[in-house]
Amino acid sequence: MNVMEGNIASPAGFKAAGIHAGLKKSRKDMAMIVSECPAVSAAAFTTNRVKAAPVLYDMKILEKGCARAVVVNSGNANACTGDQGYKDCEETAAYAASRLAIAPDEVFVSSTGVIGKMLDMKKIKSGIDALSSELGYDGGSAAAEAILTTDTVKKEVCVSVNLGGKEVKIAGMAKGSGMIHPNMATMLCFITSDAAISHDVLQDLLGSTVEDTFNMISVDGDTSTNDTVIVLANGMAGNEMIEKGSDDYNAFRQAFDYVLRELAKKIVKDGEGADRFIEMTVEGASSRNDARVLARSVVSSSLVKAAFFGSDANWGRILCAMGYSGAAFSPEKVDLYYSSDAGSIQVLHSGSPLAFDETEAKKILLEKEIYVRAVLHDGCACASAWGCDLTYDYVRINGDYRS
């Protein structure tokens, strides 16, 4: 696998664009991704019972298993908008399809922004007009910019992998779980690849990869109404069809996992108000699910997050968050370590506190990226979760009145 400079339009046969349609004041607010030929599709959506209209719409589009385009807007989530919200999705897709000369059911739509407001369809349509004429092989970065809301940086990843002599690319862009403007939400991620792969294999791969990547990050524990990951794979790399279990599959899987994992980490690092990145690894668990639940519970705890904000080696809160996670482990067997670029310390051995140098601990925890490792000695399953600290800025950003 080769990590390269690139974006959503780097895989063969993909064009993209990002423009300002007027949904937001001045920043880019609409993006489009188009494949030159029909592409296999896969997608994963929010588990929230309250699903935004585009999520409900895309769940239907996904059934076909192939698609050609994605139209995304920021500035308005089209959530809690009832029947009209759903009709607006249909109209958006139909309008884009007519401009692109493809079928309406080949178009996914995604939205992020304010909840409970109707889309301004006039702006959406003129936005689609502009996107259609701007579409290009060089439009990927503009698209990555146009899907952002409270994010402070673009999130793009691109890798290539050699499958039977053919260079296959996988690229992705994402926006984070920022909610600066009240009633805003959402993690969105779009992946393109020029690999030849079937819908079933891709969908299955996406499901298991999301489990270990996007489902292992937490900014504030709130699952939005719009969370969406959409993958398009158009086969233009000319590789042989990837069959599950083959060497090609394993190579593709590794690259695919890397792309999603990097995007997930980028989201956490750019979390609202986040000042520190925290990686929590649980090793020696009796099952993979226990390891996942334990790791996720730690990075989701407000008390743990506040302790990291204070650069405090507060292992009691970490053990406590593991304890209420519901997962199985033996507290009296836990070893716990903190590390960062500034060094490493062990704070618990077999569940008992070790004396440690507080100055050393403070130095380690003042770094921007902190790694915590709990070794359970219960089995051999492991998992990592990623989170950020809880800061004054998080409260300020999310407490600001809508205006």
Next chain:
Amino acid sequence: MNVMEGNIASPAGFKAAGIHAGLKKSRKDMAMIVSECPAVSAAAFTTNRVKAAPVLYDMKILEKGCARAVVVNSGNANACTGDQGYKDCEETAAYAASRLAIAPDEVFVSSTGVIGKMLDMKKIKSGIDALSSELGYDGGSAAAEAILTTDTVKKEVCVSVNLGGKEVKIAGMAKGSGMIHPNMATMLCFITSDAAISHDVLQDLLGSTVEDTFNMISVDGDTSTNDTVIVLANGMAGNEMIEKGSDDYNAFRQAFDYVLRELAKKIVKDGEGADRFIEMTVEGASSRNDARVLARSVVSSSLVKAAFFGSDANWGRILCAMGYSGAAFSPEKVDLYYSSDAGSIQVLHSGSPLAFDETEAKKILLEKEIYVRAVLHDGCACASAWGCDLTYDYVRINGDYRS
């Protein structure tokens, strides 16, 4: 039921004391409650897999079904202290028992404070000496003061109820879920009553009442290693033994529920950094459990809590938190209301946003106690949960480095 001035020593036959033993710098840090005759006991403990030594110890004491005394210390949680921590509980109970001339297995012990430090048994013992000589019918308030950690106010409730011509009293004291000093934790609650009631009936009643009271509050979603509720009922009111299902039972139950509910609300109102009290009521749910899960999910959401800090009528976040709770409901049928002393507004009708006066909404949400009501139209079950807003002070308090 009659709500009265009173404290843990108000029910007949109970004495209490609260003193400074030196575990904390200058504030009171040890309390004792003693019944003049053997009392029926009931208790509920943290569900955290990491249980502090006194919790493990009290689980054994509870098996007997009756007890005479409780010894509580603040300043040190005796959690993550291994075998020595458990032995310290045994020693504390035995020492108190010898001073009170009762059996060691008639003494519950409770601790709250720093995690991972051994108890200073010398201070504990001289504290027990002091408590034993201070014990009195007027010692309830001193006891309520001695169990506090980051709480800013004492939490005491006392009621009386007439059972067959006898005045039966129920009183309680609690400390909140404050964690100002890193590695501190815990909600502790102690209830005394002079009612005649069996262990089985009392234990059963405690279990169901805790479900609707202490299990329906959230300050930061973290379940501590030490959470404990202990009830002692000594029968000195002279009422006829309370049988389940009788009129007396119903009257006692109502009073008991009131005491626990008021203490639970007092804990939330005094939550760390809390500036606003939020009551979330879910009505018309298809099951009581769904109603509970939905209400609790809303008061536990960081985003909802931050919105209340900003006095923002951010119904999207409330609906979102209901959506990811895992409980059943139909988003398209929800009616949602905000109210406070300043008025009331409806913001959602049948899942669709209503236009509302933002100035009016702001006025309502600037009050200190906010009531949110979601009507689901799915059935007739309801539940309430109580929480507080997420403030800069919460982050400051919990981000402060241990020092």
